[in-house]
Amino acid sequence: MCGICGVWEYGASASARVTLPLLERMRDVMQHRGPDDAGALLFDEGRGGFGHRRLSIVDLSEAGHQPMRGCTPRVWTTFNGEIYNHMRLREGLEKRGHRYSSQTDTETILHLYEERGLDFVQEIEGDFGIALWDEEREQLVLVRDRVGVKPLYFYHRDGRFIFASEIKAILQHPAVTPEVDEEALYHYLSFMTTPAPMTLFRDVRKLPAGHMLTIARDGRLNISQYWDALPPQSIDEGRSEEEHRAEILRLLRASIEKRMMADVPFGVFLSGGVDSSANVALMAELMSRPVRTFTVGFRDHEELNELESARRISEMFKTEHHEVIIGETEMKSFLPDLVFHQDEPIADPVCVPLYYVSKLARDTGTIVVQVGEGSDEIFSGYDKYVKNLRTYERFWQHAEKVPLVARRAASAVARPALGATGRMKTMIEMLRRLGRDEPMFWGGAVVYDETSKPRVLSPHMRARWSERSSLEAIKPYLERIEAARPESDFLARMIYLELKLRLPELLLMRVDKITMATSVEARVPFLDHHLVEYAMGVPRSLKVEGTTGKHILKRALEEILPHDLLYSPKRGFGAPINGWFRNDLGHWFDEHLLGSSMRRRRDFFDYGFIGRMLDEHRRNARDWSFHLWGILNLSLWYERWIERSV
Numbered sequence: 300m301c302g303i304c305g306v307w308e309y310g311a312s313a314s315a316r317v318t319l320p321l322l323e324r325m326r327d328v329m330q331h332r333g334p335d336d337a338g339a340l341l342f343d344e345g346r347g348g349f350g351h352r353r354l355s356i357v358d359l360s361e362a363g364h365q366p367m368r369g370c371t372p373r374v375w376t377t378f379n380g381e382i383y384n385h386m387r388l389r390e391g392l393e394k395r396g397h398r399y400s401s402q403t404d405t406e407t408i409l410h411l412y413e414e415r416g417l418d419f420v421q422e423i424e425g426d427f428g429i430a431l432w433d434e435e436r437e438q439l440v441l442v443r444d445r446v447g448v449k450p451l452y453f454y455h456r457d458g459r460f461i462f463a464s465e466i467k468a469i470l471q472h473p474a475v476t477p478e479v480d481e482e483a484l485y486h487y488l489s490f491m492t493t494p495a496p497m498t499l500f501r502d503v504r505k506l507p508a509g510h511m512l513t514i515a516r517d518g519r520l521n522i523s524q525y526w527d528a529l530p531p532q533s534i535d536e537g538r539s540e541e542e543h544r545a546e547i548l549r550l551l552r553a554s555i556e557k558r559m560m561a562d563v564p565f566g567v568f569l570s571g572g573v574d575s576s577a578n579v580a581l582m583a584e585l586m587s588r589p590v591r592t593f594t595v596g597f598r599d600h601e602e603l604n605e606l607e608s609a610r611r612i613s614e615m616f617k618t619e620h621h622e623v624i625i626g627e628t629e630m631k632s633f634l635p636d637l638v639f640h641q642d643e644p645i646a647d648p649v650c651v652p653l654y655y656v657s658k659l660a661r662d663t664g665t666i667v668v669q670v671g672e673g674s675d676e677i678f679s680g681y682d683k684y685v686k687n688l689r690t691y692e693r694f695w696q697h698a699e700k701v702p703l704v705a706r707r708a709a710s711a712v713a714r715p716a717l718g719a720t721g722r723m724k725t726m727i728e729m730l731r732r733l734g735r736d737e738p739m740f741w742g743g744a745v746v747y748d749e750t751s752k753p754r755v756l757s758p759h760m761r762a763r764w765s766e767r768s769s770l771e772a773i774k775p776y777l778e779r780i781e782a783a784r785p786e787s788d789f790l791a792r793m794i795y796l797e798l799k800l801r802l803p804e805l806l807l808m809r810v811d812k813i814t815m816a817t818s819v820e821a822r823v824p825f826l827d828h829h830l831v832e833y834a835m836g837v838p839r840s841l842k843v844e845g846t847t848g849k850h851i852l853k854r855a856l857e858e859i860l861p862h863d864l865l866y867s868p869k870r871g872f873g874a875p876i877n878g879w880f881r882n883d884l885g886h887w888f889d890e891h892l893l894g895s896s897m898r899r900r901r902d903f904f905d906y907g908f909i910g911r912m913l914d915e916h917r918r919n920a921r922d923w924s925f926h927l928w929g930i931l932n933l934s935l936w937y938e939r940w941i942e943r944s945v
Contacts, residue, residue: 306322342375354820362401428443444508453512454504482497500643543855548858566669575612580860594606597624673823688843
C-alpha cells in the first residue's frame with residue numbers, strides 16, 4: 300500500500316498554482332504509508348499536482364515509481380493498493396497492443412483507463428484508492444475499492460479540490476483550517492466512527508466504498524456508485540448445503556492465493572479463532588516454507604488472551620510463530636501516536652493491540668499480512684446478529700404490525716418504568732424505536748443510542764439536535780435495499796447495513812490506519828468481492844442454525860480445521876478497557892477526559908453526567924467502558940487536531 304495526495308486549482312483564481320514544496324509536505328506527513336520511495340509531479344500547467352509515498356510490494360525496482368504516466372502523455376495516476384488480477388488483465392492488454400515498461404499493477408490501471416475510460420474499474424479486483432488525471436478530458440478521477448478496504452478523503456471549496464489517503468495530508472494545505480463538524484460528531488457518538496461521506500473535520504469528506512468521483516474543469520463534481528453488496532434478486536434454494544460448502548471453500552482458497560501476490564515477505568495475524576486459523580491453514584497449503592504468524596496478548600488481563608489457541612494452530616501447521624505481550628504501559632505510551640495515525644477517532648480499543656502486533660510483524664521484516672476481518676459480517680458470526688435476528692423473528696415482526704398509536708402508548712408507559720430500574724438500556728431503546736415506527740437494527744456497534752445520547756450532551760447541544768436522529772445516517776441504505784430487494788429477509792438487511800457503515804468506516808478503517816502506521820500492508824481475503832457476492836446469496840438457514848451463526852462457513856472449514864476450534868464459543872479480539880478505566884491509569888484518564896481542552900473551549904457535553912459514568916464504572920456498578928472510551932478518543936483528537944490549530 301501507499302499514500303497518495305493531490306491538489307487541483309481548477310478555479311480558485313486565475314493565478315493559483317500548485318507548488319512542489321506543498322505536494323511534498325502533504326506527501327511526507329504520510330511517510331509511514333510509504334517509506335521506500337517518494338514522488339511528485341505538476342500537471343495542467345501547474346494548476347494541479349500529485350504526490351506519492353511508496354511501500355514497495357510488487358516490482359520493487361525504480362520502474363514502479365509513482366506518480367506514473369500512461370502510454371500517452373495525457374493520463375497520469377497515483378495509486379494506493381493492490382490489483383490482484385493485474386497479470387491476467389495484462390495478458391489481454393498486451394495482445395491488444397499495449398506496451399508495458401514495468402511489472403507493476405499500477406501500469407495496468409493506466410492501460411485499462413486508456414482503453415475503457417471510467418469503465419476500467421469494472422475489470423480490476425483488489426483493494427485500492429486511485430487518482431487519475433486525464434489531460435484530454437480535463438477531469439480528475441478518484442475511485443475507492445468495492446468494500447472500502449482503502450480510505451480516500453477529499454476537500455472541495457472555492458474552486459479548489461484536494462484529496463489524500465489520510466486527512467492529515469489535506470490539513471497541510473494552507474486553505475484548510477481544522478474545525479469540528481458537529482453533525483458528524485453527533486453521529487460519531489452512535490457509531491464510534493463517522494458515516495461516509497462525513498468526517499469529524501468540517502468540509503473534509505470521504506469517498507464511500509464502491510464509489511467513483513469525477514470533477515471537471517468547470518467544477519462539476521459527480522459521485523457515483525459502481526458496485527453494491529445487495530443480495531441477489533432471488534436466493535438459490537435448490538443448491539445443496541454440500542454445494543455451498545464447496546463453493547465457499549473454493550472462493551476463499553482463491554482469495555487467499557490472490558492475496559499472496561507480493562515480492563516481499565508476508566504472513567498472517569493469528570488470534571487462534573476460526574477466521575485467522577483458516578487463513579493460516581489455506582495459506583500453508585500453497586507454500587513450501589512456513590507461514591509467518593503473529594499474535595498479541597495482554598500481560599494483566601489473561602482472560603482475554605488466545606495465546607494457547609494461536610500456539611496450537613501454529614504447531615499444527617508448523618508456522619514461524621511470533622508473539623508480543625502488552626499492558627497498560629504500552630497502551631498509554633501509544634495513545635498520542637494513535638490519535639495522529641487515526642486522523643479522526645475510530646473508537647475501537649482493538650486499535651491498541653493491533654498496533655503492537657503490526658509492529659511485531661514489521662520488526663521481523665514482514666511487510667504484508669492477511670487478516671480475518673469481514674467473515675463475521677458476511678456469514679453472521681456475531682452473537683449480536685443472532686440475538687437481533689431471533690428478536691425480530693419472534694417478536695418485532697409481529698409487534699410492528701400493531702397499530703402505531705397502540706405502540707406509542709405502550710412505549711410511553713413502559714419506558715419510564717424500565718428507566719426507573721437504572722438498567723434495561725437496550726430494551727428501553729428498542730421500545731422507543733417501536734413506538735416511533737423506526738427500524739429495529741441500526742448497526743452492530745451502537746454505543747450512545749438515541750435514548751442515552753441526550754444525557755451525555757450539553758443542554759445547548761441537546762436543544763440544537765433535539766429534532767435529529769442518527770437514523771438519518773443509515774436510512775438511505777435501508778431504503779436502498781428495500782427498494783432494490785423488497786423480498787430480502789431481515790438477516791440480509793442487517794448484513795447489508797454492516798457492509799455500508801461499520802465494516803468500511805470502523806473495522807476496515809482501523810486495520811488500514813493502524814497497520815500502515817507501522818508500514819505494514821493488511822489484506823482481507825474474506826472480503827474478496829466475489830466471496831461477498833456469493834455469501835449474500837447464501838440462504839439465512841445456512842448462516843444461522845439455532846442460537847449460533849456462521850454455520851455454513853464452519854461446515855466448509857471442517858476438512859481443514861479441528862472440530863472443537865470451529866464450534867467452541869466465539870471470543871472476539873478485544874482490549875481490556877474495562878480494567879484500564881478502573882486501574883492505575885485513572886488519574887491520566889481523568890486529566891484527558893474531565894480536564895480536556897475540549898471541555899474548556901466547546902460546549903458539547905454534560906461533564907457532570909460523564910463524571911457519574913466514571914464513578915459508576917470505577918465502583919463496578921455499571922460497565923461504561925465503551926461510552927468512556929469514545930469520549931476519551933474524541934477529547935484526545937480535539938487536543939491534537941483542533942486545539943493545536945487555534
